[in-house]
Amino acid sequence: MSARETAANILIVALLTAIPLAAIVLDEPFYLTLATRIVILALAATGLNIALGLGGLVSFGHAAFFGLGGYVAGILASHALNMEPLVFGLPATQSMPVIALVAIAVAALVALPIGAISLRTSGVYFIMITLAFAQMIYYFAVSWPAYGGEDGLPMALRNAFPLVNTAKPLPFFLVCLAVLAAALVLFRLIRGSRFGAALQVGRQNPTRLAAVGISPFGIRLAAFVISAMVAALAGVLFANLNRFASPSMLSWQMSGELIVLIVLGGKDRLLGPLAGAMLYVFFEYTLGGLTERWQFFLGLILLGVMLFARGGLLGILAGRTRHG
Amino acid sequence: MQLPLLLEQLLNGLQLGVMLFLMAAGLTLIFGVMGLINLAHGSLYMIGAFACASVAAATGSFWIGLAASLAAAAAAGALLEMLVIRRLYARDHLDQVLATFALILILSEGTRWLFGSFPLYLDIPPLLQGAVPLPGGGQYQLYRLAIIGVGVLVAVGLYWLIARTRLGMRIRAGESDREMIGALGVDISSLYTIVFALGAALAGFAGALVGALQSVQVGMGEPVLILAFVVIVIGGIGSIKGALVGAILVGVVDTMGRFLLPQILALMLPAAQAGMAGAALASMLIYIVMALILALRPRGLFSAEA
Amino acid sequence: MAEPVLEIRDLRKSFGALKATDGVSLDLRPGEIHALIGPNGAGKSTLIHQICGSIPPDSGTIRFLGRDMAGIGMAGRAGLGLGRSFQVSSLAQEFSALRNVMLAVQARQGSSFRFFRSVMGDRALTDPARAMLERVGLSARADVPAASLSHGERRQLEIAVALALEPKIFLLDEPMAGMGPEGSKNLTKFLDGLRREAPILLVEHDMDAVFALADRVSVLVYGRVIATGSVDDIRRDAAVRSAYLGDAV
Numbered sequence: 001m002s003a004r005e006t007a008a009n010i011l012i013v014a015l016l017t018a019i020p021l022a023a024i025v026l027d028e029p030f031y032l033t034l035a036t037r038i039v040i041l042a043l044a045a046t047g048l049n050i051a052l053g054l055g056g057l058v059s060f061g062h063a064a065f066f067g068l069g070g071y072v073a074g075i076l077a078s079h080a081l082n083m084e085p086l087v088f089g090l091p092a093t094q095s096m097p098v099i100a101l102v103a104i105a106v107a108a109l110v111a112l113p114i115g116a117i118s119l120r121t122s123g124v125y126f127i128m129i130t131l132a133f134a135q136m137i138y139y140f141a142v143s144w145p146a147y148g149g150e151d152g153l154p155m156a157l158r159n160a161f162p163l164v165n166t167a168k169p170l171p172f173f174l175v176c177l178a179v180l181a182a183a184l185v186l187f188r189l190i191r192g193s194r195f196g197a198a199l200q201v202g203r204q205n206p207t208r209l210a211a212v213g214i215s216p217f218g219i220r221l222a223a224f225v226i227s228a229m230v231a232a233l234a235g236v237l238f239a240n241l242n243r244f245a246s247p248s249m250l251s252w253q254m255s256g257e258l259i260v261l262i263v264l265g266g267k268d269r270l271l272g273p274l275a276g277a278m279l280y281v282f283f284e285y286t287l288g289g290l291t292e293r294w295q296f297f298l299g300l301i302l303l304g305v306m307l308f309a310r311g312g313l314l315g316i317l318a319g320r321t322r323h324g
Numbered sequence: 325m326q327l328p329l330l331l332e333q334l335l336n337g338l339q340l341g342v343m344l345f346l347m348a349a350g351l352t353l354i355f356g357v358m359g360l361i362n363l364a365h366g367s368l369y370m371i372g373a374f375a376c377a378s379v380a381a382a383t384g385s386f387w388i389g390l391a392a393s394l395a396a397a398a399a400a401g402a403l404l405e406m407l408v409i410r411r412l413y414a415r416d417h418l419d420q421v422l423a424t425f426a427l428i429l430i431l432s433e434g435t436r437w438l439f440g441s442f443p444l445y446l447d448i449p450p451l452l453q454g455a456v457p458l459p460g461g462g463q464y465q466l467y468r469l470a471i472i473g474v475g476v477l478v479a480v481g482l483y484w485l486i487a488r489t490r491l492g493m494r495i496r497a498g499e500s501d502r503e504m505i506g507a508l509g510v511d512i513s514s515l516y517t518i519v520f521a522l523g524a525a526l527a528g529f530a531g532a533l534v535g536a537l538q539s540v541q542v543g544m545g546e547p548v549l550i551l552a553f554v555v556i557v558i559g560g561i562g563s564i565k566g567a568l569v570g571a572i573l574v575g576v577v578d579t580m581g582r583f584l585l586p587q588i589l590a591l592m593l594p595a596a597q598a599g600m601a602g603a604a605l606a607s608m609l610i611y612i613v614m615a616l617i618l619a620l621r622p623r624g625l626f627s628a629e630a
Numbered sequence: 631m632a633e634p635v636l637e638i639r640d641l642r643k644s645f646g647a648l649k650a651t652d653g654v655s656l657d658l659r660p661g662e663i664h665a666l667i668g669p670n671g672a673g674k675s676t677l678i679h680q681i682c683g684s685i686p687p688d689s690g691t692i693r694f695l696g697r698d699m700a701g702i703g704m705a706g707r708a709g710l711g712l713g714r715s716f717q718v719s720s721l722a723q724e725f726s727a728l729r730n731v732m733l734a735v736q737a738r739q740g741s742s743f744r745f746f747r748s749v750m751g752d753r754a755l756t757d758p759a760r761a762m763l764e765r766v767g768l769s770a771r772a773d774v775p776a777a778s779l780s781h782g783e784r785r786q787l788e789i790a791v792a793l794a795l796e797p798k799i800f801l802l803d804e805p806m807a808g809m810g811p812e813g814s815k816n817l818t819k820f821l822d823g824l825r826r827e828a829p830i831l832l833v834e835h836d837m838d839a840v841f842a843l844a845d846r847v848s849v850l851v852y853g854r855v856i857a858t859g860s861v862d863d864i865r866r867d868a869a870v871r872s873a874y875l876g877d878a879v
Contacts, residue, residue, distance in 0.1 A: 058418045117615050120622040124361045124417055124561060128553040129618065135550050136611035143607045145600060192748040194736050194755075201722040201733055208720050211682070212737040212795060213708035219742060252550060256363075256425045263422050293437055299429030306423040307411055 005318035009271050015278065020173060032169040033241070034285060038277045039176045040237045045261040045273030046183045047230025052259065053268040054191060055223045056203030060127045060255050061114070061134030065107045065228035067250030069235025071141065072103040074153035074245030081156055096159035096166065096175075100236050107232030108225050110137075115224035119217055122206075131252060138250040152246040159240055166240065176237050180274070183230055188270055190226070199223050231258075260302060266314030275313045328462025333583040334576065339468045341575025342475025346530035347552035348559070348567040349482060350523025356562030357498040357519050358413050363424035364404070365527050365552070366545025367431035372397040372528025373535035373544060374435060377444040386449035390532050397528020398521045405520040410513065428546070436542045443539035446532075471533050478526070479568055486564065495519060499562060551578075554614050560624030569625060574610050581609035632660045633696070635799050635829055636681070641690035643676055650676040651687065652853035658799060663821070663830045665840045668850035674833050675717070677850070678803050681831075682714055683707045695798060709737070713797025713828070717804045719784040721776040727787050728772040731759035734794035759794065766790040766820070782813045789820070799829050806836040818842055 016035065023031035044066050051057040076099050079085070079092030086092050093099060118129045147153050158166040166172045190196045201209045202216045209216050239245040248254065257280070265276025283301065287294035309316060351365050375396035380389030408427065412420045448467045455463040486492035494510055498519075531545065538544075555574050559566025586602025593601065617625065634657035643651040650673045658664050668674055679685040681692060683704040692699040699707060708714070721730050732755045736742060739754070749755055763769050766786045771779060779787060785805060792800060805821070806814045818839045824830060825845075834840050840847065841861050848858040849870050857867045864870055 052418075058421060060421065117618055120618060124355065125557060125623070127361060127417060127421060128557050129614070131550060132554045132557065132611055132614060136608045139607035140604055144604045189746045189748075192750065193746055194742050194744040194749055194752075196745075197725075197729065197733055197736065197749055198742040201725065204722040204724050205720055207684075207704075207716075208722055209733075210704040211708055211714050211716070211720065212734045212791065213705050213710075214733075214737045214742050215703065215705035222743065252546060256421075259418075259422060260425065263418070267418075293433045295429045296433035296437065299426045299433065302426035303408065303423055303430065306419055306426060307408070310419070 002319060005269070005314070008275075008314055008317035011317070012271050012275050012278065016274070020170065024170075029169050032173055034281055036169070036173045036176050036241055038274075038281045039173070039180050040234050040241060041258075041261060041280065042274040042277035043176070043180045043183050043237065044231045044234035045258050045265075045277060046180070046187055047227045047234060048258050049227075049262050049267065049273050050187060050190060050230065051220075051223050051227035052262060053272065054196060054203065055199045055220055057119075057220060057224060058127050058259070059118075059130045059224065059227070060252070060259065061130030061132075062228070062231050062258050063250050063252065063254035064114070064134035064137045065111060065231040066235040066238070066254060066258070067137070067141070067245075067247070068107050068110060069103040069232030070239035070245040070249045071147065071153065071235075072106055072232070073099050073159060073236045073239040074155050075147055076102065077155050077157065077159055078147075078153065094157070094160050096161045096236070096240070099159050100233055103232045103236045104229045107228045111225045111228035112221070115221045115228075119220050119224065131255065134250065134255055135252060138247060138252075141250055142247050148245070148247075150247060152244055152248075155239060155243045155245065158243060159236075172241070176241075179233065179237065183233075184270060184274075186230075191270075195219065195222070262312075264302070264305060264312050266312035266318075269312075269314045269318075272312060272314050275317075279313055326462075327460040328458050330583075331458050331460060332462055332464055333579055335464055335468065335472065337576035337579035338572065339471050339475075339575070340579055341572035342472050343530050343534055343548070343571075344552055344555050344575055345475055345568050345571035346478060346526045346533075347548055348555040348571050349479075349564055350526040351549075351552055352556050352559070352562055352564060352567045353495070354520060354523045355556075357495055358516055360409065360413060361417055361420050361424070362409070362523075363421060363549065364427035364431060365523070366547075366549030367428055367435075368397050368401055368524040368527040369531035369545040369548055370435060370542065371400050371431070372531035373446075373540040374439060374444065374531075375528065376532035377446040377535050377540040378439070380446055381444070386447065386536070389446070390529075393528045393532035394525050397531070398525040400528075401524020402517050402521040404524075405517045409520060410516060413516070432542050439542075441542070443541035444535075446535040446540055448536045467536065474533065478529075482564060491518065551610075554610055556624075558614055558617050558624055560627035563624070563626040566624055566626030573613070577613055578606075578610045581606040585609070634659050635695060636831065637691075637693040638681070639691045639693075641677070641680060641692065642688045643680060643685065644688060649853045651680065651690075654690070654850070654853070654855055656848055656855060656858070658829050658831050660829055661825060662845040663825050663832055663843045665832045665834060665844035665847045666850060667834065667837075667840060667847060672850040673853040674850055675803075676853075678801065678833060681801060682712065708795070708797075709740075711795075711798030712801060713792040713795045713799065714801040715785075715788040715792050715803060715805055717807065717833075719776075719781075719788055721784060721787060721791070723777040724775055726773045726775055727763060727768055727779065727783075727790075728756070728759055730776055730787060731762050731790050731794050732756065734791045735759050735762075738795050762790045762794045765793065781808050782810070785809060785813075785817075789817075793824075793827075797828055799831065800824065801831050801833075803833045804835060805832075806834055806839050814839060 019035040020032055023029060048059065048062045051059050076092050077094055080094045084092065114133045118126055121129060142150050158172065160166065161175055164171045164175055166175065198209060198214050198219045202219055206216045235249060238249065261276035261280055262273050264279050265272035265274065283298055284294065287297050305312065347365065347369060351362060354360055354362055372393040376389035376393035379392035380386050408423065412423055452467040452470050454466050456466050456469060458464050486495055494515055498515060551574060555567060555570040558573060559570030585606045586599050589598040589602045636658040638654060638656040641651050641654045654677060666674060676685060680687045683699065683702060694710060694712060732749060735755050735758045760772065763772050766789055768783060768786050768790060771783060776784060776787060789805065806817060809817060814836055821830065821843055832843065844861055846858060847861055847864045848855050849864065857864060857870050
């Protein structure tokens with residue numbers, strides 16, 4: 001990593017820490033909600049970045065896994081609250097760590113067949129197919145009335161976390177921050193590992209990967225599944241933040257937003273998704289405060305970034321990517 | 325089961341298929357010739373619907389509205405191509421996805437700005453109101469039948485355009501060898517603008533036709549866009565024939581699934597559960613069909629490269 | 631005579647009316663350099679693609695180490711020991727020369743599903759990779775991204791990557807292409823030594839190199855092998871002279 005990128009990263013982390021501090025000093029708990037939103041979106045996008053940034057797999061369907069995580073949280077919590085057992089008489093739970101594990105497992109189980117089918121193709125096909133599968137899960141959630149259908153599934157309480165009162169904004173923020181930190185460590189480890197090397201060569205030149213005897217399919221499928229698991233974890237936290245599992249978490253707009261976060265921040269960079277999430281929530285908040293039509297201006301900004309500043313925010317702050 | 329009802333559903337499936345074909349044909353043409361994935365194609369569909377509804381409201385004529393929808397969508401398409409899209413041809417698919425995603429945001433919010441958040445309504449023109457009798461005793465909306473007819477005409481016209489005309493020759497050349505037609509002195513940038521505007525006009529036309537069947541509102545284009553993606557994936561990217569077959573397949577399977585699945589499940593399950601499971605399963609059916617086709621033919625049924 | 635390592639029998643592949651490979655039989659024996667020559671459009675590339683597994687033949691067999699390759703993909707064949715260099719350099723452009731070679735070492739060790747340990751501190755990868763760069767004379771450029779290497783350096787790196795796989799055979803597709811006379815001479819000397827490690831199927835346009843290196847030469851014209859033999863046999867072959875060298879010679 002270049003010294004400039006390190007400096008840019010320090011700046012981003014400093015800014016992120018400044019938000020909760022400002023919330024406490026100014027007694028504006030809403031800022032804390034914003035900071036939590038940033039952290040959770042960054043977590044989801046960091047998950048996607050494993051597939052997209054490292055592997056070059058442009059999944060336009062990661063909302064499926066994000067939303068699945070949200071629904072697992074909502075469904076388990078509502079069963080626990082109503083003392084209803086789940087399928088096969090399994091007990092439901094309010095415990096966030098258990099729910100997170102279930103969400104990760106469910107996402108892996110769903111991502112495996114979706115990835116296996118989608119990865120038989122590449123390029124534009126892959127984009128369209130992941131989008132279509134996500135849409136399938138969206139329509140399923142909307143047309144299945146047991147868990148809210150189009151109205152979504154409200155959660156009466158946040159899930160419980162051992163020793164932490166998740167109902168209070170600051171402890172909940174810190175839980176989310178810790179999870180994001182763990183995901184960033186995971187991303188970094190993967191990027192530097194043998195698996196990461198194969199994954200990145202698969203993006204740069206799949207023929208080369210096959211010519212040394214490594215089949216791109218297995219590597220990519222593993223990356224796709226890992227990336228879905230991280231996105232699902234973010235979905236659990238997101239539903240907890242809003243106390244609501246919404247079908248919009250499964251929507252194609254959400255999938256698009258996750259890609260936007262990565263590209264706004266700078267893809268293939270450790271903190272790209274975090275930088276992108278900060279910028280996105282900043283736009284949403286400031287533009288949203290100025291005009292109801294903030295998405296119009298967001299679109300203009302995004303288009304400007306795409307046409308003229310291709311490295312994203314970190315590209316501007318840290319200069320061109322260097323790989324070693 | 326009553327035959328007329330079945331026939332009616334089958335026609336509804338065909339009508340949906342025809343709509344999807346109008347969308348998918350443009351998308352697949354644009355991908356085939358320029359290598360571009362265009363998410364904003366749904367916005368052009370929306371623009372067509374809004375142009376038709378507002379002009380029809382102002383003039384009192386559906387037909388003027390329909391002409392306006394073609395003009396507006398083609399003009400919007402040409403403008404977008406010249407301002408934004410042509411900068412994306414050399415970019416990778418990720419950049420194309422993001423930039424056209426940004427266009428969706430701009431066009432959707434822009435439309436909401438101009439027309440407000442309330443949906444517009446478009447009446448079926450008097451000429452096409454009413455119903456025609458079906459064999460077996462049922463009735464079918466004349467307007468929907470007309471849509472099917474128009475769709476068939478467009479498919480034939482498109483075939484003729486591509487197979488028989490000078491423009492079609494250039495389009496086919498553009499699909500097989502981009503550099504060559506540039507070298508042969510064809511003005512490639514205006515060819516691209518024309519192809520994009522043609523695709524846009526087809527999408528806008530589809531939006532206007534559907535506008536009389538449902539409300540005209542922001543966000544109407546994207547669900548159709550995603551279905552059109554499914555169509556293209558099934559048919560094979562770049563193939564007009566594939567788009568036609570895929571569109572009819574998706575339209576019929578989706579409609580018939582929604583109609584038949586709850587009834588089939590009702591043979592095995594209690595009525596309420598059958599309805600619920602049937603509806604949920606039906607909403608997933610075309611994606612399952614897509615997955616099956618891809619498992620057998622990863623590049624679609626009529627892939628250009630196969 | 632030793633068993634051939636690579637044995638191709640009656641291979642056929644058509645693209646529409648074009649018979650790109652029209653009943654080719656060919657083998658590669660231990661310790662030899664077998665050169666494959668032929669005019670442009672003779673079907674050399676299509677043949678290479680079929681051997682590597684990127685294009686399936688219409689009919690015919692390819693046996694590698696006695697095993698039928700039908701149904702085995704490119705990665706599978708590479709894993710069995712088919713080392714290959716590309717006609718157009720095919721490297722991970724963003725990765726340094728060292729990391730390109732490290733990937734091959736990693737592939738040989740069969741260990742790509744390790745998610746956590748950093749490769750840069752892993753001497754089981756870096757040591758063999760550095761040794762290989764040393765061997766092809768690229769040590770000084772180890773940390774330069776492949777995209778920034780010169781054309782000749784990229785060809786050397788291709789060879790280093792192929793070597794690092796410790797393959798059972800080498801399939802070299804025009805390794806001399808675009809090299810200056812000096813580079814070609816060095817590479818010729820290098821390949822001469824390489825045949826002791828594994829036999830080489832060499833597709834090459836540079837006739838000086840072919841005549842200096844090849845134990846046997848096969849001539850491919852319009853998808854058919856019209857002659858196979860020693861360099862002298864080929865020089866004397868009337869069919870080759872007319873079909874390949876033309877009347878100019």
